[in-house]
Amino acid sequence: MKKTVFYIGVILLIMLSACTNGDESDSDEHVGEETKEQQEEVEIEEESDRAEKEEELEEIEDEDQREEDLVVKAKYKISENWSVEPIVEGTNENVVLLTIDDAPDKYALEMAQTLKQLDAGAIFFVNGHFLDTPEEKEILKQIHDMGFVIGNHTYSHAFLPDLTNEEQQKELVQLNDELEEIIGERPSFFRAPNGANTDFSMQAAEDEEMVVMNWTYGYDYFTPYMEADKLTTAMVTGEGPEVDVPYSLLKPGANLLMHDREWTNEALEDIVIGLREQGYEILDPHLIQTVK
CATH class of the missing domain: 3.20.20.370 (Glycoside hydrolase/deacetylase)
Structure with missing residues (x-):
C-alpha cells in the first residue's frame, strides 16, 4: 500500500513538472512572438522615418537646384x-x-x-x-x-x-x-x-x-x-x-x-x-x- 501511494505521488510529481514546463514553454513562445512583432514595428517605423528624411532631402536639393537655375538664367x-x-x-x-x-x-x-x-x-x-x-x-x-x-x-x-x-x-x-x-x-x-x-x-x-x-x-x-x-x-x-x-x-x-x-x-x-x-x-x- 505504501509503495502504491509512493508511486502515485511520483507520477503526480512528474505530471505536475511536465505541466509546469509546458506552461513555461508556451509563455516563452508567446513572449518571443511579441518581441518579433515589436521588432517588426520598429523596423517599419525606422524605414518610414528614412523615407521621410530622404524625401525632405530631395525637396531641399530640388529647391536649391531651382534657385541655382534662376541665378544662372538671370543675366x-x-x-x-x-x-x-x-x-x-x-x-x-x-x-x-x-x-x-x-x-x-x-x-x-x-x-x-x-x-x-x-x-x-x-x-x-x-x-x-x-x-x-x-x-x-x-x-x-x-x-x-x-x-x-x-x-x-x-x-x-x-x-x-x-x-x-x-x-x-x-x-x-x-x-x-x-x-x-x-x-x-x-x-x-x-x-x-x-x-x-x-x-x-x-x-x-x-x-x-x-x-x-x-x-x-x-x-x-x-x-x-x-x-x-x-x-x-x-x-x-x-x-x-x-x-x-x-x-x-x-x-x-x-x-x-x-x-x-x-x-x-x-x-x-x-x-x-x-x-x-x-x-x-x-x-x-x-x-x-x-x-x-
Whole structure:
C-alpha cells in the first residue's frame, strides 16, 4: 500500500513538472512572438522615418537646384537709370529691351504676333481697365501664351501722386489679383503711369515682389511721332529733334518705351529690324533679374 501511494505521488510529481514546463514553454513562445512583432514595428517605423528624411532631402536639393537655375538664367538687371545691365560676366551688352504700355487696348495682339514672327521678346504692361470683357481677357491670355512677359501698369492708369496710399495700393494689388486669375501668375515688373512713382508705390511694388521699371526713351506719345515712318526713325536712331532730343539716346541696355497705338503697331516691324541692323540684340525679358 505504501509503495502504491509512493508511486502515485511520483507520477503526480512528474505530471505536475511536465505541466509546469509546458506552461513555461508556451509563455516563452508567446513572449518571443511579441518581441518579433515589436521588432517588426520598429523596423517599419525606422524605414518610414528614412523615407521621410530622404524625401525632405530631395525637396531641399530640388529647391536649391531651382534657385541655382534662376541665378544662372538671370543675366541682366534693371539699373538705377532704368537701363538694362549685364550681371553675368561675358554677357552681351549690346541689347535693348522692348516694352509696350497700355495693353491690351486695340493693337496689342497684332503687335505680339509681329514680335513673335520676328523672334523678339517684350514686356506688355497691362492696364486693368482694358480687361473688362471676356474677349479682352482672352487677348491677354493669348499674348502671355505666346511667351511674352506681362507687367503691371496699374488698374485704372491713374496718376499715382494724386492718390492716397490706400488708393495706390489698390491700383497695384487689384490688377495683380486679376492678372493672376487670367494668366495664372502675378507679374514681376511694375511701371507707373507717366513714370510717376511715389515712395509708397515703390514700396508697394516691392511688397508685391515686382521690379519697378521706367524707361530710357520713347517717342510714340509725342505728336510729331504719331506717324509710322517718323516714329521708326526716332526709335532706331534714338533721336527726337522735334521734342528737343537732337542727340541719340540709343545706347547699350536701352529700355525702349512704346504703346498700344496704331502708328506704333505699323512701325513695330521696321523698328525691330532697324535696331538689329544697328547691331543690337532684342533682349528676352525672361533674362532680367526679378524679386521672386
